[in-house]
Amino acid sequence: MEERVRKIEEEVKAFLVASKEDLENFRLKFISKKGAVSSLFDDLRQASVEEKKKIGKVLNELKQLAEDKFKHLQEKLDSSPDAAGGQIDLSLPVVPNKVGNLHPLNLTRYRIIEIFERLGFNVSDGPEVEDDWHNFTALNFAENHPAREMQDTFFVEKNPDVLLRTHTSNVQVRLMKNQKPPIRSIMPGRVYRNEAISARAHCFFHQVEGLYVDKKVGFSDLKQTLYHFAKEMFGQETKIRLRPSFFPFTEPSAEIDISCLICHGKGCNVCKYSGWVEIAGSGMVHPHVLKNGGIDPEEFTGFAFGMGIERITMLRYSINDLRLFSENDLRFLRQFKSVI
Ligand code: DAH
Numbered sequence: 001m002e003e004r005v006r007k008i009e010e011e012v013k014a015f016l017v018a019s020k021e022d023l024e025n026f027r028l029k030f031i032s033k034k035g036a037v038s039s040l041f042d043d044l045r046q047a048s049v050e051e052k053k054k055i056g057k058v059l060n061e062l063k064q065l066a067e068d069k070f071k072h073l074q075e076k077l078d079s080s081p082d083a084a085g086g087q088i089d090l091s092l093p094v095v096p097n098k099v100g101n102l103h104p105l106n107l108t109r110y111r112i113i114e115i116f117e118r119l120g121f122n123v124s125d126g127p128e129v130e131d132d133w134h135n136f137t138a139l140n141f142a143e144n145h146p147a148r149e150m151q152d153t154f155f156v157e158k159n160p161d162v163l164l165r166t167h168t169s170n171v172q173v174r175l176m177k178n179q180k181p182p183i184r185s186i187m188p189g190r191v192y193r194n195e196a197i198s199a200r201a202h203c204f205f206h207q208v209e210g211l212y213v214d215k216k217v218g219f220s221d222l223k224q225t226l227y228h229f230a231k232e233m234f235g236q237e238t239k240i241r242l243r244p245s246f247f248p249f250t251e252p253s254a255e256i257d258i259s260c261l262i263c264h265g266k267g268c269n270v271c272k273y274s275g276w277v278e279i280a281g282s283g284m285v286h287p288h289v290l291k292n293g294g295i296d297p298e299e300f301t302g303f304a305f306g307m308g309i310e311r312i313t314m315l316r317y318s319i320n321d322l323r324l325f326s327e328n329d330l331r332f333l334r335q336f337k338s339v340i
Contacts, residue, residue, distance in 0.1 A: 133173075225303075
């Protein structure tokens with residue numbers, strides 16, 4: 001009897017199944033009540049006690065083998081594309097091939113560049129690992145001024161200090177050194193601060209710096225340029241407001257607010273019920289900074305501004321948590337169409 005069991009086992013293993021019909025034949029031949037395995041069990045009843053023990057075990061294994069094979073083949077056939085009637089429907093639309101899209105911060109960056117390029121600004125770049133001179137000292141930050149404290153950062157080396165830049169303003173003096181006025185440039189890039197991560201702050205974020213140096217550049221040029229930008233970026237009905245402020249590298253300095261896009265000035269939690277949202281710092285370039293850039297402040301004047309790309313993107317798309325930009329959650333990222 002043992003030999004017969006081995007023979008059926010070989011047959012189960014060798015049985016080829018290519019269709020549902022074959023599978024049904026497999027089931028009838030081996031697994032059904034009148035199948036080979038059942039009849040072996042019938043025969044087993046006549047066997048001696050000793051044989052029952054020995055063959056019973058092998059027979060159970062054979063039964064399991066046949067059932068497993070049946071289950072496996074059934075799943076395979078059910079999930080194959082021609083399971084339904086053995087035909088592929090060529091008229092069905094294809095499954096779309098996901099090619100990805102631009103990150104929302106890049107969408108905003110490109111839009112900012114587009115707006116300023118049309119005003120005659122070019123795009124400049126500067127290092128993220130920076131020396132103290134370009135990030136602070138050349139920008140008129142005094143050695144122990146508290147303004148340095150407000151921009152605490154990560155130091156790569158101490159004495160002489162090498163650090164991760166705290167703002168894109170570090171490109172200003174590099175630009176002045178390399179270029180004669182008129183200078184009209186924007187400088188987008190990543191910046192770093194030693195801050196705890198929350199919905200409103202991160203240890204890195206992105207800014208766009210702007211610099212315009214020429215003869216007779218005045219505060220009205222600054223105001224009109226940023227007003228134009230705000231309208232292009234957020235819609236023609238957008239208003240701006242300038243608030244007096246302090247930056248070591250500008251004099252006078254102003255914070256730029258835009259009218260709240262969410263409540264249109266009525267007051268909501270985005271604008272903290274003021275009707276205004278801050279988007280940039282700005283001012284007239286300090287004469288010390290011009291001098292440090294090798295430009296004569298008697299002959300030339302300039303304005304500068306710096307804005308956060310995250311902030312603008314959050315306003316543009318009503319995003320309420322800064323962390324979403326760097327978590328790489330595809331459910332978030334796929335919502336942005338690559339249209340600038
Ligand atoms: N660098 C400033 C900051 O990160 C922003 C800023 C303010 C840039 C005034 C400027 C400016 O160019 O004129 O807070």
